[in-house]
Amino acid sequence: MAKLRLPAAPRDPELPGSAGAGPAVDEYGALAGAPPREGRSLRGVFDNRILPWLLLLPAFATIFALVLYPLVETFWLSFHDAGIPWLRDGTKEFIGVENYTEIFTDDLYRRVFVTTAAFGIACVLGTMVVGLLVALLLNQRFRGRSVVAVITLLPWAVPAVAAGTVWEWLFDARAGLVNHLLSYLPGVDLIGFAWFNDRWSAFLAIGIVVVWQSYPFVAVSLLAGFQAISPEVLEAAKVDGANAWQRLRLVTLPILWPLVMVLVIISTIWDFKIFDQVFVMTGGGPARSTEVVAITTVAEGFGRRDFGLGAALAVTLFLVLAAITLFYVRMIREETA
Amino acid sequence: MPARRVLGKVGIYVAALALVAFALLPFYWMVLTSVKTDADIITETPVFWPDEINLERYGLAFERGFGDALVNSLLVATTTVLAGLVLAAFAAYVLARFEMPLRRYLLLLVMTVQMVPLIVLIIPLYGIFVDLHLLNTFYGLVIVYLAFALPLAIYMLRGFFASIPRELEDAAMVDGCTRMQAIWKVVLPLVAPGLAATSILLFITAWNEFIIALNFTTDTDAQTLPVALTRFTGRGLVDWGGVMAFSTMMVIPVVIFFLLVHRRLTTGLVLGATKG
Numbered sequence: 001m002a003k004l005r006l007p008a009a010p011r012d013p014e015l016p017g018s019a020g021a022g023p024a025v026d027e028y029g030a031l032a033g034a035p036p037r038e039g040r041s042l043r044g045v046f047d048n049r050i051l052p053w054l055l056l057l058p059a060f061a062t063i064f065a066l067v068l069y070p071l072v073e074t075f076w077l078s079f080h081d082a083g084i085p086w087l088r089d090g091t092k093e094f095i096g097v098e099n100y101t102e103i104f105t106d107d108l109y110r111r112v113f114v115t116t117a118a119f120g121i122a123c124v125l126g127t128m129v130v131g132l133l134v135a136l137l138l139n140q141r142f143r144g145r146s147v148v149a150v151i152t153l154l155p156w157a158v159p160a161v162a163a164g165t166v167w168e169w170l171f172d173a174r175a176g177l178v179n180h181l182l183s184y185l186p187g188v189d190l191i192g193f194a195w196f197n198d199r200w201s202a203f204l205a206i207g208i209v210v211v212w213q214s215y216p217f218v219a220v221s222l223l224a225g226f227q228a229i230s231p232e233v234l235e236a237a238k239v240d241g242a243n244a245w246q247r248l249r250l251v252t253l254p255i256l257w258p259l260v261m262v263l264v265i266i267s268t269i270w271d272f273k274i275f276d277q278v279f280v281m282t283g284g285g286p287a288r289s290t291e292v293v294a295i296t297t298v299a300e301g302f303g304r305r306d307f308g309l310g311a312a313l314a315v316t317l318f319l320v321l322a323a324i325t326l327f328y329v330r331m332i333r334e335e336t337a
Numbered sequence: 338m339p340a341r342r343v344l345g346k347v348g349i350y351v352a353a354l355a356l357v358a359f360a361l362l363p364f365y366w367m368v369l370t371s372v373k374t375d376a377d378i379i380t381e382t383p384v385f386w387p388d389e390i391n392l393e394r395y396g397l398a399f400e401r402g403f404g405d406a407l408v409n410s411l412l413v414a415t416t417t418v419l420a421g422l423v424l425a426a427f428a429a430y431v432l433a434r435f436e437m438p439l440r441r442y443l444l445l446l447v448m449t450v451q452m453v454p455l456i457v458l459i460i461p462l463y464g465i466f467v468d469l470h471l472l473n474t475f476y477g478l479v480i481v482y483l484a485f486a487l488p489l490a491i492y493m494l495r496g497f498f499a500s501i502p503r504e505l506e507d508a509a510m511v512d513g514c515t516r517m518q519a520i521w522k523v524v525l526p527l528v529a530p531g532l533a534a535t536s537i538l539l540f541i542t543a544w545n546e547f548i549i550a551l552n553f554t555t556d557t558d559a560q561t562l563p564v565a566l567t568r569f570t571g572r573g574l575v576d577w578g579g580v581m582a583f584s585t586m587m588v589i590p591v592v593i594f595f596l597l598v599h600r601r602l603t604t605g606l607v608l609g610a611t612k613g
Contacts, residue, residue: 047516052435055427059487062424066462066484067450073461087467137352148353150599151360157595159545161563162584165570166367169577177366180383191381212363273454276547280567294456294548301460302552314457325452 071318078312083305092308099312108288109296113316116272116292119203123271124264126211131218131263136248138219139226149223156216164280167209171195171281196282199289206290209277214270218263225256261332265325272321293317367588371395371581378578394582398569403583405558406565410544412475413561417482417543418536425487425535426528429494430520434503450488455481455548466553473559481549486542490535497531498524537598544591562587 078099082092103109138149155163170177173194182190195205229252237251253260275294278284284291284299291299293313301310370378374391377384431437462481471477501524509519525532547563554560560568566587570580 043515047510048435051516052431052437055431056437059424059428059491062480062484063446063450063487066465066481067453067458070458070461070465071453073464074457077460087464090464133352134356137349137356140349142346142349142353144353148357150596151357153599154364154592154595155360157541157591158588159547159563159591161545161547161566162588163363165566165580165584166363169370169575169581170363170366172577175379175383175577177362177383212359269452269454273456275456276563279547279551280570283572294454297456297459298548298552302463307460307464311460314460318453318457321452321454 074311074314074318077308078315080308080311082307082311086307087305095308099309100316102309103312103316108291109313112291112293112296113320115203115290116274116317117320119207119292120268120272120274122203123207123210123214123274124267126207127214127218127267127271128260128264130211130215132222134215134219135222135226138223152219153216155212156214158213160213160276161280163209163213164206164277167205167212167277168196168281171205196290197286202282202290206274206277206281209281210271210274213277214267218267221259221263222256225259226252229255257335258332261328265328268324268328269321272317272324364588364592367581368585370577371585373578375578391578394579395586398579398583398586401579402557402560402565402569403562403586406560406562407586409475409558409560410562413478413482414540414543416475416479417486418539420479421483421486421490421539422532422536424483425490425494425539426525426532428487429491430498430524432491433495433498446488448488448492450485451492455485455546459548459552462549463552471553473554473556475559477553478546478550478561479543481553482539482543482546486539490538493538494528494531494535497528501527533598537594540594541591 077086077092079094079096080086080092081095081098085091103113134152138145138152158166171179173179173192178195179190179193182188193201195201233255234247234251237247242250273294274292275298278290278292278295282290284295294317297310297313297317300306300313369385369387371394372390372392373384373387374389377387377389466472466477469477471480505523505527506516506519509523510516514522544561545563546561550561550564551567554564557565557568566580566583569583
């Protein structure tokens, strides 16, 4: 039986976003003490002054060209009216904030943003709760724990498109497993219930798929955090009369709070930009009622070739995500300061 | 054992069983559906253990597009892994070893990029692809996946490089190696576990990506597996048996790959996070 060796996390991990917080982990390991080798020879100069930049260049050039430049271009494009001619020769007409006024006044786009936020928050909550419960379970000693831990992680590896497809079949109205299993419950008859014909039930089904795929990451991260907390701290709380729930709420979670915040940020970004599962399971329908921002961006940009409006939708999503991230990073800083 | 303890133990096993069912049932049902007879698939009472096994759908899915998409996906994924490993290892090594000016900002940049969803960039990227005639090419997809997977790959690998004592390279260079030789002969073999973790990250990114592949490959010849799966599923009356055969063949390789390396992947993410 393969034993799942969980990574030993540091006592006080210097998490991304909490830079500078906590004791300075010696990030260079053994090398912090040694001064950089300053070669005087030509080879020394090349090795220490030129080579580093040459080695950095390809990766960062790729990132600049395909992430940073397009990011700026999206912003610029969002103030323009750009259609098919933009693709041909870059022709676009400057229209100021007109795309944004359309987004904020049009009922459909407004609804899309509200839907995305509500659905995203629900998914983050669901993922965090399921992830926490799974991490608590895997933190117990029981036979077969290592096998359960590996099985738990599996949904994480599945391509979102495949996961959406498989769950669409599970949620099938007549022959789907979900309706059959639920109908075994007394007083429930769901055979023939079409989950994807109604907005709420469709989002419930999509949300289950999203949580199914994202709780493993949260669970593994939290478990690594649990195992890094020194047993003495928990033992001391126990001696002082704290029960299991109090130990979790008053000791474990406060220690892990920065990690929890980072997981919330990562999950928020994942769940707000969701596309694959929605595209596969409902395609945004019926009557555009299950569209989220990513789906609408593709529909307006590529479906209707309104690239300016698509860019404005994308920028708005980006700003929302950036604001949320900043908010949480601030919270982490304040609480760990 | 007091009654409460026994109850607690039972509770743990019940919870573990529920968890395993939630995690595994979709996999079981996927594989099962793909080998059932049509009569067992569309039925009023679900069949959990079929009497008859039907493997024809696998051959059929292969003929109806799975084979071509598999070749495309493998090409895209392996190229992304190879190119990504080289670029990420170079950059991670420098960031772990040298006091570069603006080093803190470089890492901040890496993390920021990690936070930009693909959907935000898809329209300008499409423009670039049209200009450079990259639509429907595998290398077009590769460079986008590289740009997106590199930040996290660099971040992870950097932790591994930082955990290798610098004295080892210094010794090699005192013995007459150039820095490149020292990296190649001394450092890279020592970070092999990190390279393994990074390669699975790159592979899964390229293998699973959908939104770019969907919009940037319109020719069926250029489509990767996720796009081919949605085309195969189609709309309206769906042949679920065939679709599940297709899904099974697409999911099983990643799952096996994942089982082989999951320990290294989780260690890699944590090492990356801990080493500054």
